[in-house]
Amino acid sequence: MGTNVTGFCTKIKERTAKVGVIGLGYVGLPLALLSAGEGFDTTGFDIDPGKMEKIRKGESYINHIPAASIRKAIEKQHFQATDDFTRLKEMDAIIICVPTPLGKHGEPDLSFVHNTAEAVGAHLQPGQLIVLESTTYPGTTDEEVLLVLERGGLRCPVSPYTTDGVTVTASDGGEPDFFLAFSPEREDPGNKQFQTRQVPKIVGALNAPSALAAQALYQSFFERTHMVSSSRAAEMAKLLENIYRCVNIALVNELKLVCLRMDIDIWEVIEAAKTKPFGFSAFYPGPGLGGHCIPIDPFYLTWKAREYELPTRFIELAGEINTAMPHHVVNSVTAALGQQGKTLQGSRVLVLGVAYKKDIDDVRESPALKILELLAANGAVVAYHDPFVPRLKKMRRYDLGLESVPLTAETLRAHECALIVTDHSGVDYDRVVNESPLVVDTRNATSRVRHHREKIVRC
Numbered sequence: 291m292g293t294n295v296t297g298f299c300t301k302i303k304e305r306t307a308k309v310g311v312i313g314l315g316y317v318g319l320p321l322a323l324l325s326a327g328e329g330f331d332t333t334g335f336d337i338d339p340g341k342m343e344k345i346r347k348g349e350s351y352i353n354h355i356p357a358a359s360i361r362k363a364i365e366k367q368h369f370q371a372t373d374d375f376t377r378l379k380e381m382d383a384i385i386i387c388v389p390t391p392l393g394k395h396g397e398p399d400l401s402f403v404h405n406t407a408e409a410v411g412a413h414l415q416p417g418q419l420i421v422l423e424s425t426t427y428p429g430t431t432d433e434e435v436l437l438v439l440e441r442g443g444l445r446c447p448v449s450p451y452t453t454d455g456v457t458v459t460a461s462d463g464g465e466p467d468f469f470l471a472f473s474p475e476r477e478d479p480g481n482k483q484f485q486t487r488q489v490p491k492i493v494g495a496l497n498a499p500s501a502l503a504a505q506a507l508y509q510s511f512f513e514r515t516h517m518v519s520s521s522r523a524a525e526m527a528k529l530l531e532n533i534y535r536c537v538n539i540a541l542v543n544e545l546k547l548v549c550l551r552m553d554i555d556i557w558e559v560i561e562a563a564k565t566k567p568f569g570f571s572a573f574y575p576g577p578g579l580g581g582h583c584i585p586i587d588p589f590y591l592t593w594k595a596r597e598y599e600l601p602t603r604f605i606e607l608a609g610e611i612n613t614a615m616p617h618h619v620v621n622s623v624t625a626a627l628g629q630q631g632k633t634l635q636g637s638r639v640l641v642l643g644v645a646y647k648k649d650i651d652d653v654r655e656s657p658a659l660k661i662l663e664l665l666a667a668n669g670a671v672v673a674y675h676d677p678f679v680p681r682l683k684k685m686r687r688y689d690l691g692l693e694s695v696p697l698t699a700e701t702l703r704a705h706e707c708a709l710i711v712t713d714h715s716g717v718d719y720d721r722v723v724n725e726s727p728l729v730v731d732t733r734n735a736t737s738r739v740r741h742h743r744e745k746i747v748r749c
């Protein structure tokens with residue numbers, strides 16, 4: 291059969307292409323709004339009826355995405371959400387943004403990607419572009435997703451092409467029946483410095499026509515695309531970015547422990563090192579890793595590397611150090627209470643901030659959850675305050691059953707220890723230190739507090 295990529299690119303150029311985004315979470319929803327904002331008729335697909343309902347009502351379920359932007363896209367008739375996957379056949383381009391978590395034993399859980407590929411495969415049309423954005427190990431797109439999509443008889447052969455990052459040169463002239471590519475998501479929720487469209491988009495595909503089709507699509511949403519010569523290179527590039535963060539965070543976490551023992555302020559050290567204008571990027575210590583990406587993605591590579599009989603020692607070591615951080619925090623709270631002649635057993639500990647990073651509402655893999663669990667397991671009476679997280683809903687690993695308490699002077703005074711786990715900007719840390727008998731700070735949030743510094747313990 292074969293599909294001519296020029297026709298696809300013309301539809302993109304003329305904004306007559308219909309774009310489907312599967313998985314309307316932290317990644318998919320902003321991407322769908324970006325597509326709609328560019329004038330594409332955009333349909334979001336999700337299996338979560340609650341999210342579909344909210345979108346239909348023009349409401350947002352992600353703190354940093356204003357409801358107004360959803361309403362605007364709907365009113366302009368560029369955006370709609372559905373759980374009717376038969377409508378996938380109407381789409382010209384389908385972008386997959388579903389979760390890629392780890393299973394019970396730390397192995398990649400590709401079930402969401404597989405289920406989605408099945409749904410796409412059931413309605414696959416000649417000439418459609420399918421792009422996977424979910425973070426995963428090299429080989430997912432051209433082995434696993436391709437296998438499912440080709441079951442219906444349409445073909446997208448893996449065929450080498452070359453690129454200098456901008457232009458794409460085919461080694462042979464074959465046209466696939468559909469186009470398949472991988473383009474890693476680089477969303478950084480809450481980042482006010484860079485908007486989604488300003489972050490260059492890496493694109494790698496199975497063959498030159500797929501690369502050109504995906505490039506055309508993303509060039510219309512993003513200021514810059516960077517082409518690589520295969521879907522595997524694009525998958526690996528995303529892992530490199532996240533492994534780089536994971537390993538460097540582990541490094542500063544380890545150095546923090548050394549600094550604490552040597553009575554050196556690690557934060558001052560980092561500020562000093564940062565003044566070097568080349569060869570140094572600052573990473574900061576904290577209570578442990580959080581979020582859907584950094585604690586998880588590196589282990590996708592560890593798993594895949596085993597197939598090639600190769601260890602990934604940096605990743606394993608970084609995992610070990612970062613996983614130990616919540617335990618270090620709880621030990622520090624115990625020691626700090628001990629200094630005041632108190633025990634953790636029976637003490638009331640108020641955790642400040644449970645989102646995995648400041649000023650967002652995402653608690654996935656947040657170290658605060660582990661810390662709350664460890665504190666409670668050791669007999670502490672725990673509570674938390676987080677302006678972004680009104681309650682901790684049941685999750686796969688945690689069922690803490692807690693609701694955020696108001697941050698009043700009475701609350702602070704009623705707790706033996708305030709433990710800063712996430713340094714949300716809106717919290718008045720002067721007041722926290724003023725009213726609390728003891729403050730354990732994992733984020734240097736109290737660096738500017740002038741009074742009662744004797745109550746602050748850094749950890």
Ligand SMILES: NC(=O)c1ccc[n+]([C@@H]2O[C@H](COP(=O)([O-])OP(=O)(O)OC[C@H]3O[C@@H](n4cnc5c(N)ncnc54)[C@H](O)[C@@H]3O)[C@@H](O)[C@H]2O)c1
Nearest residue numbers: 313314315316317336337338387388390405424425475477
């Ligand atoms: N959150 C981030 O900051 C971020 C950044 C970069 C990359 N990523 C990667 O992007 C991917 C998505 O992450 P996210 O944070 O948006 O996840 P998310 O959990 O916020 O959203 C995923 C959405 O997919 C939906 N879904 C699950 N299975 C589905 C199916 N079979 N069909 C349709 N919808 C389905 C869920 O209901 C949910 O709404 C992951 O691979 C993640 O690693 C995330």
